[in-house]
Amino acid sequence: MAILRTDNITMKFGGLTAVSNLKINLEENQIVGLIGPNGAGKTTAFNMITGVYLPTEGKVFYKDMDITRKKPHEITQFGIARTFQNIRLFKELTVLDNVFVANHLRLKSNWVSSVIKTPRYITKEKEMHIKSLELLEKVGLIHVKDEDSYSLPYGMQRRLEIARALATDPKVLLLDEPAAGMNPQESQDLMGFIARIRDDFNLTILMIEHHMQVVMGVCEKIYVLDYGITIAEGNPFEIQNNQKVIEAYLGVD
Amino acid sequence: MKEKTLDTISWKWWLKNLFTNKNSLYTIIAIIVTLIIIGVLNKTLDNYQIRILNLCAIYIILALSMNLINGFVGLFSLGHAGFMAVGAYTCALLTMSPEVKQMNFFLKPMVPWLANVQVSFPTGVLMAGIMAALAGAIIGAPVLRLKDDYLAIATLGFAEIIRIVFTNLQSITNGALGLKGLPNTVNVWWTWGIAIATIIFMILLIHGSYGKAFKAIREDEIAAEAMGIGLFKHKMMAFIIGSFFAGIGGALLGHLMGTIDPLMFRFLLTFNIVLIVVFGGIGSITGNVIAAVIVTIMMEVLRVLDGRMDFGFIEIQGIPGLRMVVFSIMLMAVILFWQRGLMGTKEFSWAWLKRVSRRMVFRTKDC
Known part of the structure; x- marks a missing residue:
C-alpha cells in the first residue's frame, strides 16, 4: 500500500502552471528523490503535500486518507514532517x-x-x-x-532541522535540499545519515536534492520534474540514461 | 480506579516537590520577602507614595499581559486600552452600590438588570478578567488572521470601537459622564498580590510546553506550523489570556483612580504600556517587571520638571509637558544603547544568580 500518494496535483499561480499533474507514489520505507532544474516546481510540490498550498487540481492521499484540504499542522499531526530549503530554525x-x-x-x-x-x-x-x-x-x-x-x-543547523522534524514522530519525512551548501565529504556523510534514520525511525523519505551523487547514491526511486511536468520516473540507473533528463539538465543542440 | 489513586499519590509528591525543590523554595522565600517589604512600605510611605506603589503593581500586570501577546507570540497588538476599558467598567458596574449608581446615572436611568447588582470586589475583579477575555475572544477570532502592522491597525481600531461604544451606551456605562465613586477597596495587598500571581503565572506558562510553542510561533510561523503547532489555536490562547490580565489590570486601575470615563482609555494608555514593554525588553518577564516599576516612578519623579524651577541664575516658569520631553529623551537613550530593551529576551533565574554570585566570590578571593 502506498503510504503517500498524490493524484494528479496541479498548482497554478495566475497564468503560470508551477506543477502540473504530478503523480507521486511512496511505498513504505522507500527513499525517493525529486529532482529537476531550478524552478521546476519541486518545492511547490512539497508545499502542496504539506498543506501550505491548496492544489488547484488533484488530491493528496496519506494512507488512503484525503489530506488535500488539511492545514499544515494537522498534516504534521498525521505523521508527515518536513524540513525547509532555506533553514527555518527557531x-x-x-x-x-x-x-x-x-x-x-x-x-x-x-x-x-x-x-x-x-x-x-x-x-x-x-x-x-x-x-x-x-x-x-x-x-x-x-x-x-x-x-x-x-x-x-x-x-549542524541542517542536522538540527532534521532532528526537529523527527521529533514530531513522522512516518513520512520530506527533506528539501538537505545537502545544499555542503562539501562533498559532508554530502557523503549525509547519505549515510539519511539511510540510517530511515532504518532507525522506520521512515519513508521523499527528498528534493541537487547533489546528483547524493540522489543516485541513496534513492531507490526518482521523479524528475522540468517546468512542472514529470518527465521521468524510475530507479537511478534508468534516470541516468534517460534522454529527456539529460536534455533537461544539459540542454539540446 | 487505579489511575485515580495513582493521581492522588502524585499530587502529594507534587506538593512535596514544591517545598523540597530548591528553586521553588527560593521563590517562595523571595515572595515572602517581597510581601514583607511591601508591608513595611505600606506602613511608612504617605498616601501619594502608596498610590505610586499601587500603580507600579498595576503596570506590572498590564505590561506582562501585553508582553505575552506582543513579546512571546510576536503578535503586534495595540488593543490593550480596549480590554482594560472592558475590565474597568465590568468591575466598576458590578461592585458599585445601587445608591451610588443612582447618583451617577442622573441623565438617563440605568438598565434595571444592572442597577441593583452588587458583588464583592474579588468577584468583580474576576468578572472583569472574564469579560475582557470574552472581548479578546470575539475580537481575536477575526483579527488574528492578520499579521504585523495590519494586526496592529485592526486591534487599535477595535480598542477605539470599544471606547466609542462605551461612550454611547448611556444607560449601561453612563456614557461620557463616566462613573464616579468606585468603591475604594484597592490596597497594596490587592495590587501586589495580583501582580505577583501574574508574574508567577507568566513564568510557569512561558517555561512550559505551551510557552515554548508561543516562542516558536514568534520565531517562525511557517516552521512552527510545519512542526504541528496550530497557529490560530495558540494565538487565540495567548490573546485571550493576555486580555484576561489586561481586564484585571484595568479593573484595579479604575478602582485606584476612583473614577473612570471613556476618555481614560484612549490610545495613549496603550502607548504607555508599549513603552514599558519596549523599555524592559520585548519577551522578557524580568525586564518588564523592572521597567514597569522604573517607568511608573520616573513618570512621577519627573513631575518636578512641569512646575516652576528656580536655579538661582535662571528661573523657569513651569512648562507643562516638559517631563514627557525628558522622558522621551531617556527612552531614546535606552533604545540607542540597548536596542532590545533593558533585558532583551533574557530572564532572571536562580541559576543565573548562583553563577553571578560565585563569580563575584572568586573575584574577591583573587584580589
Whole structure:
C-alpha cells in the first residue's frame, strides 16, 4: 500500500502552471528523490503535500486518507514532517528547545495543566525532554544542546532541522535540499545519515536534492520534474540514461 | 480506579516537590520577602507614595499581559486600552452600590438588570478578567488572521470601537459622564498580590510546553506550523489570556483612580504600556517587571520638571509637558544603547544568580 500518494496535483499561480499533474507514489520505507532544474516546481510540490498550498487540481492521499484540504499542522499531526530549503530554525530558542517544541503537538495536556504543573503534565514533559536529548544524541548535536540555534555552523543547523522534524514522530519525512551548501565529504556523510534514520525511525523519505551523487547514491526511486511536468520516473540507473533528463539538465543542440 | 489513586499519590509528591525543590523554595522565600517589604512600605510611605506603589503593581500586570501577546507570540497588538476599558467598567458596574449608581446615572436611568447588582470586589475583579477575555475572544477570532502592522491597525481600531461604544451606551456605562465613586477597596495587598500571581503565572506558562510553542510561533510561523503547532489555536490562547490580565489590570486601575470615563482609555494608555514593554525588553518577564516599576516612578519623579524651577541664575516658569520631553529623551537613550530593551529576551533565574554570585566570590578571593 502506498503510504503517500498524490493524484494528479496541479498548482497554478495566475497564468503560470508551477506543477502540473504530478503523480507521486511512496511505498513504505522507500527513499525517493525529486529532482529537476531550478524552478521546476519541486518545492511547490512539497508545499502542496504539506498543506501550505491548496492544489488547484488533484488530491493528496496519506494512507488512503484525503489530506488535500488539511492545514499544515494537522498534516504534521498525521505523521508527515518536513524540513525547509532555506533553514527555518527557531533562532532565539536553544538547540534543545528547538527539538523540544516539536514534541508539543503530541502533548495531550491543556495549557492550564502546563501552568499548575499537574503530575501527568510533568511526566509528559520529562518524556519529551528525554526524547529530545536522545534525538540530539542520534544526530550528534548533544554537545551544543544549550547553544542558541542561530549560532550553530551551517551543517549542524541542517542536522538540527532534521532532528526537529523527527521529533514530531513522522512516518513520512520530506527533506528539501538537505545537502545544499555542503562539501562533498559532508554530502557523503549525509547519505549515510539519511539511510540510517530511515532504518532507525522506520521512515519513508521523499527528498528534493541537487547533489546528483547524493540522489543516485541513496534513492531507490526518482521523479524528475522540468517546468512542472514529470518527465521521468524510475530507479537511478534508468534516470541516468534517460534522454529527456539529460536534455533537461544539459540542454539540446 | 487505579489511575485515580495513582493521581492522588502524585499530587502529594507534587506538593512535596514544591517545598523540597530548591528553586521553588527560593521563590517562595523571595515572595515572602517581597510581601514583607511591601508591608513595611505600606506602613511608612504617605498616601501619594502608596498610590505610586499601587500603580507600579498595576503596570506590572498590564505590561506582562501585553508582553505575552506582543513579546512571546510576536503578535503586534495595540488593543490593550480596549480590554482594560472592558475590565474597568465590568468591575466598576458590578461592585458599585445601587445608591451610588443612582447618583451617577442622573441623565438617563440605568438598565434595571444592572442597577441593583452588587458583588464583592474579588468577584468583580474576576468578572472583569472574564469579560475582557470574552472581548479578546470575539475580537481575536477575526483579527488574528492578520499579521504585523495590519494586526496592529485592526486591534487599535477595535480598542477605539470599544471606547466609542462605551461612550454611547448611556444607560449601561453612563456614557461620557463616566462613573464616579468606585468603591475604594484597592490596597497594596490587592495590587501586589495580583501582580505577583501574574508574574508567577507568566513564568510557569512561558517555561512550559505551551510557552515554548508561543516562542516558536514568534520565531517562525511557517516552521512552527510545519512542526504541528496550530497557529490560530495558540494565538487565540495567548490573546485571550493576555486580555484576561489586561481586564484585571484595568479593573484595579479604575478602582485606584476612583473614577473612570471613556476618555481614560484612549490610545495613549496603550502607548504607555508599549513603552514599558519596549523599555524592559520585548519577551522578557524580568525586564518588564523592572521597567514597569522604573517607568511608573520616573513618570512621577519627573513631575518636578512641569512646575516652576528656580536655579538661582535662571528661573523657569513651569512648562507643562516638559517631563514627557525628558522622558522621551531617556527612552531614546535606552533604545540607542540597548536596542532590545533593558533585558532583551533574557530572564532572571536562580541559576543565573548562583553563577553571578560565585563569580563575584572568586573575584574577591583573587584580589
